[in-house]
Amino acid sequence: MAGVLRAERVWVETFTGLRVTQFSGLLKVVREWGGNGTLRGRPWSLPLAERVLMIAVYFRTNLTMRQLGPLFGVSSSTVCRAIRQLGPLLALEPVSRSVDGPERMWIVDGTLIPVRDRSVAASSRNYRFSANVRVIVDADTRLVIAAARPVPGTSADAHAWRASGLSRHCQGVTVLGDGAYLNCQMVVPHRKRPGRALLQAEEDDNAEHRKVRARVEHVIGRMKNHKILRDCRQRGSGLHHAVQAVAHMHNLALAS
Template sequence: MAGVLRADRVWVETFTGLRVAQFAGLLKVVRERGGDGTLRGRPWSLPLAERVLLVAVYYRTNLTMRQLGPLFGVSSSTVCRVIQRLGPLLALEPMTRPADGPDRLWIVDGTLVPVRDRSVGASSRSYRFSANVQVVVDADTRLVVAASRPLPGTTADAHAWRRSGLAPHCEGVTVLGDGAYLNTGLIVPHRKRPGRPLLKGEEEDNAEHRKVRARVEHVIGRMKNYKILRDCRQRGNGLHHAVQAVARMHNLALAA
């Protein structure tokens, strides 16, 4: 099976969600970040391309390390070391603020990711344990601008946004959020108040707001095609590295 993965581009595309040219872009990023170095002088049993492929397959399929080992012809402990070494090197670099910032539109939304690590997640209504991740998306390109570090799943979106550190990065750009981001400085829908129905113009504004804001939900849905974001077994910074890597792979698949 490992030989098939090396030889047939169909397997690369099937297991990673990236075309071969897009995967080459991912490989280039990892190489430039020093991923080709040896581990304490000990040579890797797989070439760099195979190791990057292993990490991408892990994030895409969420197979266990015992399952990935035979697929690549290595031990489960080697799989673990490869993921720990290369996972952080796949991370997305937050987009710089565009020159036409006031005319650009970014959208933010939070998503819950089921986790096993109780030091990262918290019990929430949707899942037994989950983490809240804030995702900022460019409304025109659907590219992920930035993603926050995970917070416990019980954290409200407005509070998670304030703690995410993403607000300074979005200064000078119009950012949309849903009603959960009230009093955060983001553009949110008009609120209904007791005894005061929405005016016709406000209803139209809210309809347009929902239509545009749905784009971030579509992006998050595509990101969750990488099954690591449906049930993350990683500990510590593992979920953060997974989110950043998935965001980069999503951007590569969309932009190329």
């Protein structure tokens, strides 16, 4: 596989969004998590590197398994088994607590992701059956800190945040959110009160708040370059694993 990656560097970068060195880092993580283990039954027809590459291409392009199989010379059932086994191992790594502190600033936002599995979705304001996913992003580095399990798209932002359990990552860190996160221990914009206009200082604070909070929207937009997050066909925990893997690849692309 190393020879293929050297020969097809442009192909790898185009179809995964990662440079070869970044892909090697992803492969290292999967191997450390035990991705090279064998399952019962027939041995894999593809080495680990090609299976990881196949999954990265799947998340990036959202090709069907019938389309991916011929590209890698395997059956669609082999593609499915590889995604089921290795998809969870591409997950975002836990945040090191050494980077935490009051000087750090994190931003929280959510996004609706269309998903075919009705058990994790609901008809939402984007007129599609979607799931609501919370994401925490570091304001300075634009790295994804954590991503919550999806909830139905009709869930209110504050309720989805409280149910996500992400607040445990935010102890001792300043967290920004939009006006939907009132009473969630975040820094939110000043609100207009009936009969009382905002003071100029409050308007200035809100303008600065919007400027900083836009960074999380940019990160989510880049994550959605992986088309699996535009129309997810995975069922059960598949969407959660996809979000985690895309966040991991996003961080690799920024940090490497």
